[in-house]
Amino acid sequence: MVNVSTLFYVLENLEGKKDELIDLEEILAMEQKVLKRIFEMIDQAGVEVDPSLVENVLQSTCNK
Amino acid sequence: MKLQHLSDQELVKRFIQGDQPSIEILINRHKNKVFTYIILIVKNQQLAEDIFQDTFIKVIRSLKDGKYRDNGKFVSWVIRIAHNLTIDHFRKEKQFSTFSNEDYEADIFNTRKLADGTIEDILVENQIVHEVKLLIEELPEDQKQVILLRHYGGLSFKEIAEQTGVSINTALGRMRYALINLRKLIEQKNLSLTKI
Numbered sequence: 001m002v003n004v005s006t007l008f009y010v011l012e013n014l015e016g017k018k019d020e021l022i023d024l025e026e027i028l029a030m031e032q033k034v035l036k037r038i039f040e041m042i043d044q045a046g047v048e049v050d051p052s053l054v055e056n057v058l059q060s061t062c063n064k
Numbered sequence: 065m066k067l068q069h070l071s072d073q074e075l076v077k078r079f080i081q082g083d084q085p086s087i088e089i090l091i092n093r094h095k096n097k098v099f100t101y102i103i104l105i106v107k108n109q110q111l112a113e114d115i116f117q118d119t120f121i122k123v124i125r126s127l128k129d130g131k132y133r134d135n136g137k138f139v140s141w142v143i144r145i146a147h148n149l150t151i152d153h154f155r156k157e158k159q160f161s162t163f164s165n166e167d168y169e170a171d172i173f174n175t176r177k178l179a180d181g182t183i184e185d186i187l188v189e190n191q192i193v194h195e196v197k198l199l200i201e202e203l204p205e206d207q208k209q210v211i212l213l214r215h216y217g218g219l220s221f222k223e224i225a226e227q228t229g230v231s232i233n234t235a236l237g238r239m240r241y242a243l244i245n246l247r248k249l250i251e252q253k254n255l256s257l258t259k260i
Contacts, residue, residue: 022236030243031214038196038246039215042100045193049095049116057117058088061124 070139080127087127091120092153094139098146101216104200115153135148143217145229147209154159192255199249207242210235 067075067193078086098119103112122145126132132141200208209228213219219227225235249255 002221022233022240023113024236027236027240030247034243034250035211035215038199041082041193041196042104042200043096045197046192047096047100047103049099050113052097053113053117054088054120057091057120057124058084060092060117061121061128062084 071076072138073134076127076134076138080130080132087124091137097139097216098142101143101212102146102150104197104212105200106153111153115146118149122149137218140217140219140223143213143219147213147217147227151230195253195255199246199253199255202241202249203245207238207245210238211242214239239255 067078067085070078070086070089072090075086075090081091099112099116102115102119103109106112106115119142123142126145150256181228200211203211206228210224213224213227217223221232221235223238225232228235230238
C-alpha cells in the first residue's frame with residue numbers, strides 16, 4: 001500500500017508539461033556536485049563590499 | 065562575551081532591544097553574501113550598491129517595526145528582501161537585460177589581493193572565476209533565481225516556490241534544468257571545477 005505522503009510527493013513532483021517525474025534525490029546530488037563547486041569559486045573570488053555602503057545604511061537608519 | 069561570537073538570532077534580539085552595535089555586526093557578517101547575490105542578478109556595480117543599501121535599510125526598519133518573525137534564518141530573510149527589491153527595480157525600469165557588464169567585471173574580478181599569489185596566478189584564477197561566473201549569467205533568469213536563492217538564501221524548494229510565485233514542481237523543474245544547463249555549459253567550455 002502506498003503511503004499517502006509518498007503519493008502526494010510523487011504527484012507534486014510530476015513535471016506538468018512533459019509528465020516527467022522529477023527525482024528530488026537526483027537534483028540534490030547534482031546540486032552538491034555541480035553547484036557547490038561553482039559557488040565556492042565565485043565566493044572565493046572575494047567580492048568585497050565598500051565599507052562606506054554599510055556606513056551609509058547605519059547613518060540613514062540611525063534614530064529613525 | 066564579544067558581539068562577534070553571538071549568533072544571528074542573539075544579535076537580532078539585542079538590536080531589537082536597542083543595542084545598535086549588534087546590527088553593524090550582523091550587516092558585516094552577511095554583507096558579502098548579500099552583495100554577491102545582488103550583483104550576480106543585476107550585473108551592474110552601481111545598481112547593486114544601491115539595492116544593497118536599500119536592502120539593509122529595509123531590514124533595519126522592519127526589525128525596528130517588529131516585522132521580523134525569527135525562525136532562525138536571518139540571512140534567508142535578508143536575501144528575500146534583496147530579491148524582492150531587485151525584482152521591484154526591474155519591474156519599474158523594465159531593463160532586465162540591458163545592463164553592461166563592464167562595471168561589474170571591473171570591480172568583481174579585481175579584488176583579489178596581490179599578496180594572495182603571483183600576478184600570473186591571480187590572472188589565471190580570475191579568468192577561471194570569470195568563466196564560472198559566466199556560467200551563471202548564461203542561464204535563463206528564472207533558473208538563475210532558483211539557484212541563487214538556494215545557495216545564498218539557503219531556501220528550500222517550498223520557500224523558493226512561495227518567493228517566486230510558482231508551484232513547488234515548477235521550482236524543482238527550474239532547478240533541474242539549471243543544473244542540466246550548467247553541466248552542458250561546463251562540458252562545452254571544457255571547464256575544470258576541481259581547483260582554482
